[in-house]
Amino acid sequence: MDLLEREAVLQDLTGHLHEAVSGPGGVALVRGEAGIGKTTVVHRLAQMADPHIRVLVGACDPLSTPRALGPVMDFAPRLGRAVRTALTRALAGACRADEVFDRLLADLSVCPSLLVVEDVHWADEATMDLLRYLARRLPEVPALVVATYRDDEIGRTHDLTALLGTLARYPWVHRHDLAPLSRRAVARLAAGHAIDAEELYQVSAGNPFIVAEILAAPAEAIPATVREAVAGRLAGLSAATRTVVDVLAVLGSRVSLPLLTGILPDAEGALEEAVACGVVRTDGQVSEFRHELTRRAVLEAVPAARRLRVHRDVLAAMRSGPVAVDDLALLADHAEAARDPAAVLEYAPAAAARAAALGAHREAAAQYARSLRHADRLPPGRRAALLEGHSRACLLSSRLDDGIASRRAAVGLRHELGDRLREGDDLRWLSSWLWPAGRTAEAGRTGLDAVRVLERLRPSRELAGAYLNLCQLACYEHAPVPVAAAYAEKATALGERFGDAGVVVQARFHTAAARLLCQEDGWEDCEQAVASAIAQDLPVDAALLTVIMAWFSALRRDAARTTAAVGRAEAYCLDRDLLTYLLWTQAWDSWGLLNRGLWPQAAGAAQKVLRHPGSPPVVRALALTVLGLVRARQGKGQVWPLLEQAAGLVDPGCLLDTGPGWEARVEAAWLAGDQERVQAEARRGLAALEERSHPWLSGPLACWIRRAGGTPPGVPAAEPYALELAGDWAGAAEHWERLGCPHDAALARLSGDAGALDQALDAFEGLGARPAVAYTRALMRARGVRPVRRGPRAATRANPYGLTNRELDVLKLLNEGLADAEIAARLYITPKTAGHHVGAVLNKLGVHNRHEAARKLHHSERR
Structure with a gap:
């Protein structure tokens, strides 16, 4: 278990x-509940102590x-003979304990301890x-006494309470509380485990022991060690307690x-006795119980x-008077x-509606x-309403299938009831969530069905939503701008x-976004x-909308805008518990990191998304694609299984629309030296884009055909791709540099002169792009x-992170x-x-920012 959030105390x-x-000398009191990490902290302190200090x-x-004097017996072998002799005599009743105290104080006086x-x-x-x-006497000796205790197990009459009162008068006594771990720390510990970090935090309340035991036995509802620890703490309680x-x-x-x-x-x-034993507070x-997992172990x-008897008694007691809205969920549980x-059925729907109104979608x-x-x-009508509420809450909490x-x-029930208005509205919602599920064709058909049902009725708010849905789908599928604009116009009129x-603002947004994707003005x-x-x-x-801005920023390879958009979307979704949108943002963040050349960080972000059980198929497909592309660029194996898994989701x-899906397949083939597959995959992708207009998707596919020696067809291409296709490799490279995409800039320079090739080789080496390095040298x-570089210089090979001399200079600065x-x-x-x-440097060190890079430099220098 990492020593997290204990650095300040240590x-x-x-x-x-x-x-x-x-x-x-002095005294340090380290206090906290059971399992909070007191032993870990003091043991780390002992490990860090200078060798001349006796521990x-x-x-x-x-x-x-x-x-009697159990702790002194533990460390007696490290004490002087006089103390050991006094201890033996005291335990045999041959002398008073005071003699042991005097001898121990004298022993501490001669050796820093x-x-x-x-x-x-x-x-x-x-x-x-x-x-x-x-x-009382420690100021006279070179020693620090560290005492740990559980503050959740001492009450007003405990012997330790009296001792603490005595120590309170001494200014050389220091007190340190160990707090539970934060959500961030628990999530960090959960990284790499197939477990919901938020649920782990909730059941453990940030207790490091409970966190560690759950992670060690994730398949167990209650780890045996936790169950035994709880049973041990309850064993001495009275029957009444x-x-x-x-x-x-x-x-x-x-x-x-x-x-x-x-x-x-x-x-x-x-x-009071239950509180004194530390289980309840x-x-x-x-x-309440200090930890939810402890409550479950007792239950x-x-x-x-x-x-059953207790639940019935509680239900009757709570229903006997006025019911507060805050008690609805509890009443539903007991019912x-x-x-x-x-x-x-009296309380659960009301509790659900209240939770939804408060943004607690899970x-x-x-x-x-x-x-x-x-x-x-x-x-059937009430059942349909419950299904609709359940659907919305599930979709917002990333339980897409449910x-x-x-x-x-709900669609089936509304149809049976002949309720065409709600049937059409349910079809619209179904369509809008089939898209992130990766079922784009069905999403389109269902969206059209919704409009057909609703257009037979009088104009309505629901029809406005159905038109908006078709506008959204047209935008996401990169249909021609007039298609999205036509649906947006109808949605706006009805929305107003x-x-x-919501309909009005989204219609305006998606109309502008459709223009933006076609390289027209629309960002503002x-x-x-x-x-x-x-x-x-x-x-x-x-x-x-914040999530889509992160997506489109990454799609346009704009590093600065992607970083800003991702930060905004993450903060907004976290604050409002919108898990589905948060996972989308994190997937597009991995793509943005890939474009910036921060490949280890991109792979880490993608793996984080993949580990979350609630990641929608589109999100998983994007994360798998990023992970496969990172492995391809680094010259690692198992690339195509990842890309095929993404395509199968x-x-x-949808694989083409959301991001680098087809482009990743083309690049992986190029890096493997399979020029035939490059051309085949690229032309398949362009064929799928034939009736769409997206220069940021068709442009790269055309460039890959050109790089593989083929003649690309005339297709819409974003500026850096258009420059490369026109033979202006220098302009293309400069444009990529402005966008913050070093790998794309290096690819453009492969069409250049000797100096450009040298720059490309330098960039590929810095990124750790082994297949591209080999290609460039060839x-x-x-x-x-000439000269062709033969690999890293001796100084680079000697550096533990593979930094060149110039990169070492940069790291020091x-x-x-x-x-x-x-x-x-x-x-x-x-400056470029x-x-x-x-x-x-950041890429080779595997860090996210300059501060972490500097800290890694200090660590390597200490070694």
């Missing part, structure tokens, strides 16, 4: 140790009769006295004292009949557990699913008529639409360009905090060249 403890061993480590044990006493909450009386004795703990486990999270005493009238006294009139042991379907999906489990007795299935069922601000109009959606507080509309048109030899222009001035190179060198 740094403080190291500072205390340095001060103490040079005098005067003494002892621990108190949870024995029914604690060992770190003395660790772990789990002081289990200490015997003599050990408590020893700490009192030492704490165990009853309270069991009832709390059944009741769920945050139980009010009035509710608890309504079921167990004499619960208050037993509750109280906050005012509310009690697992409660007999089923008892659980289902009490096996009361009527109560479930909770809404769960409550709708609960409602549907008991909905057989409902009329959402689509519920929407299909019926006051649907798109940004204005995004700003309007945010200003009008249209969260789902705004989230979609979605319709062929091309240089064929053209008689990065450490000084210099910008590209300042680096360029120092090294007498252009400096930027390329900076990108190469």
